[in-house]
Amino acid sequence: MSDMWTTKLRNKWQKNLPIEKLLPDDQPAYVASWIYVFGVLTLSALGVIIFSGIILAFEGPAWYHTSGAGKFVNSLHFWSVQLFFVFMVIHLWGKFWMAAWRGNRLATWVTGAVAFIASIATAFTGYLVQTNFDSQWISFEAKDGFNSVGVGAWFTVTNLGQMLLLHVAFLPLILGAITVVHVLMVRKRGVVPPIDAEPISLSEAKR
Amino acid sequence: MSVNKELKHEFDAAPWKGKTKRYDFIKEGVIALVFVMVLTIGLSVLMGSPDEKPLTFKGWAVSNSDNFYVTAVQELAGTSGTATYGAPYNKASDGLNIGPLWLQKWVGVTRPIDSVNDFVINPLSTQVLSSDIASALATWNAAADAQKQAWATAYDDAITKVEGKLSSVPAGAYGPVPALAKGLTDMAKAGALDAALLSQGGFFQTDNTKQILFFGDGAYLDDAGTAANLQGGTWGMMNETGRYPGQAWLWLYSFWYQIPPFNNEESKPIGANADAYIMALMGVLSLGLILIPVIPGVKSLPYKIPIHRGIWRQYYEAQGIKRRKK
Numbered sequence: 001m002s003d004m005w006t007t008k009l010r011n012k013w014q015k016n017l018p019i020e021k022l023l024p025d026d027q028p029a030y031v032a033s034w035i036y037v038f039g040v041l042t043l044s045a046l047g048v049i050i051f052s053g054i055i056l057a058f059e060g061p062a063w064y065h066t067s068g069a070g071k072f073v074n075s076l077h078f079w080s081v082q083l084f085f086v087f088m089v090i091h092l093w094g095k096f097w098m099a100a101w102r103g104n105r106l107a108t109w110v111t112g113a114v115a116f117i118a119s120i121a122t123a124f125t126g127y128l129v130q131t132n133f134d135s136q137w138i139s140f141e142a143k144d145g146f147n148s149v150g151v152g153a154w155f156t157v158t159n160l161g162q163m164l165l166l167h168v169a170f171l172p173l174i175l176g177a178i179t180v181v182h183v184l185m186v187r188k189r190g191v192v193p194p195i196d197a198e199p200i201s202l203s204e205a206k207r
Numbered sequence: 208m209s210v211n212k213e214l215k216h217e218f219d220a221a222p223w224k225g226k227t228k229r230y231d232f233i234k235e236g237v238i239a240l241v242f243v244m245v246l247t248i249g250l251s252v253l254m255g256s257p258d259e260k261p262l263t264f265k266g267w268a269v270s271n272s273d274n275f276y277v278t279a280v281q282e283l284a285g286t287s288g289t290a291t292y293g294a295p296y297n298k299a300s301d302g303l304n305i306g307p308l309w310l311q312k313w314v315g316v317t318r319p320i321d322s323v324n325d326f327v328i329n330p331l332s333t334q335v336l337s338s339d340i341a342s343a344l345a346t347w348n349a350a351a352d353a354q355k356q357a358w359a360t361a362y363d364d365a366i367t368k369v370e371g372k373l374s375s376v377p378a379g380a381y382g383p384v385p386a387l388a389k390g391l392t393d394m395a396k397a398g399a400l401d402a403a404l405l406s407q408g409g410f411f412q413t414d415n416t417k418q419i420l421f422f423g424d425g426a427y428l429d430d431a432g433t434a435a436n437l438q439g440g441t442w443g444m445m446n447e448t449g450r451y452p453g454q455a456w457l458w459l460y461s462f463w464y465q466i467p468p469f470n471n472e473e474s475k476p477i478g479a480n481a482d483a484y485i486m487a488l489m490g491v492l493s494l495g496l497i498l499i500p501v502i503p504g505v506k507s508l509p510y511k512i513p514i515h516r517g518i519w520r521q522y523y524e525a526q527g528i529k530r531r532k533k
Contacts, residue, residue: 078256097509110498
């Protein structure tokens with residue numbers, strides 16, 4: 001049975017990420033700073049973005065221009081995006097100053113940085129599908145940058161249909177997948193120890 | 208790797224064996240979610256969100272009909288921004304380059320736009336026209352390409368010569384061009400051009416490229432952008448209409464447009480190709496962000512500037528750990 005792919009995958013998962021690691025009820029004593037809150041705040045803001053985005057998707061991109069409820073949901077979407085970036089940037093800076101890539105956590109940093117870039121792309125397409133003056137202006141201005149390096153041949157910022165599909169389907173899927181992988185990696189490796197924390201053997205070697 | 212570094216790496220990588228404390232992830236997550244929801248709802252109720260009405264061709268033609276008229280002539284003469292753009296819309300220019308890399312030109316025309324027909328002739332053809340405009344359209348359609356170009360160029364040049372003052376344009380061999388431009392201006396004033404440009408005679412349409420590009424060829428969109436403080440040269444990329452925060456996360460992208468040589472179009476090769484150079488630069492910097500942990504110098508900054516002493520202050524104090532000398 002052990003040659004089954006399913007069994008192999010399950011065994012690997014259980015070895016690397018048992019439920020106690022995935023959902024622990026304790027943490028190292030050094031996890032005691034407000035900076036640790038910004039990761040979960042970023043995820044919470046992402047949750048509000050997705051929730052408000054789903055409502056906007058059901059009603060269509062022009063709904064909020066004419067409906068009070070639509071305007072409110074659009075505002076939720078707008079402000080949760082602003083908060084999402086504030087939290088994420090603080091989280092990113094925090095992890096930088098903690099050199100949080102130490103101890104085989106390079107991939108955790110890389111997925112986090114890619115998630116940041118994917119978030120910028122997702123938010124950018126969101127600004128393009130507002131169907132208002134701002135999206136007219138941004139699409140006219142932004143096309144030159146993308147065209148200048150050949151990307152505009154396929155990524156057409158003036159094409160509302162393309163931007164809408166990328167914004168509500170493709171990019172959230174990519175961002176969601178990277179975020180899940182990022183969080184699983186954090187849980188698998190645990191929270192990075194303090195920079196100046198020393199292993200006992202190292203302290204002894206110095207004496 | 209030295210023995211000390213190796214030991215430290217193993218220590219950082221291994222599961223934590225030291226002191227632990229209770230930590231309720233679910234409770235933390237729920238509190239964070241409630242906090243963000245309350246904050247979001249509060250901001251939404253207090254501030255709302257930006258929603259400036261989109262510009263229309265009707266608004267342009269009514270508020271600045273001369274500028275619209277002149278732009279229509281430029282579309283016919285092939286001298287507008289769109290007509291002379293290059294890839295991906297046409298082959299009128301080579302576009303921008305980064306040294307020997309002519310990426311814009313190399314990808315070719317993938318979104319073809321014919322400013323004469325797409326912007327002027329086709330939309331006019333969808334309308335029930337007055338006899339003089341219909342006659343002008345018939346004359347245009349029956350003429351040879353060289354003749355059409357000669358008429359439109361002559362009229363465009365004449366307008367340029369009198370600096371856009373239409374009443375001062377002398378009589379000349381302009382053929383049906385003035386009538387076609389007037390016909391399109393009247394069509395726009397009546398509010399019929401927006402939909403005609405989008406549909407191009409079809410039914411379903413979700414691509415606004417032609418409308419947006421035509422808009423950009425005149426002064427209407429540009430003036431509105433300036434009035435809303437959205438121009439690229441004044442950090443417009445990260446601004447939003449009204450008193451709302453925009454895409455502040457694009458600050459670095461926007462930053463390059465504020466400084467030389469990027470902000471000087473006359474400066475070759477970089478300023479003249481600023482869009483391409485800045486895109487490439489941001490691509491490199493984005494890659495740099497991803498690879499910070501392996502970039503010498505940058506990866507050492509957290510050790511040299513000890514902000515971590517503040518982050519882990521409680522732990523360091525409790526353990527009596529002094530700052531390590533690297």
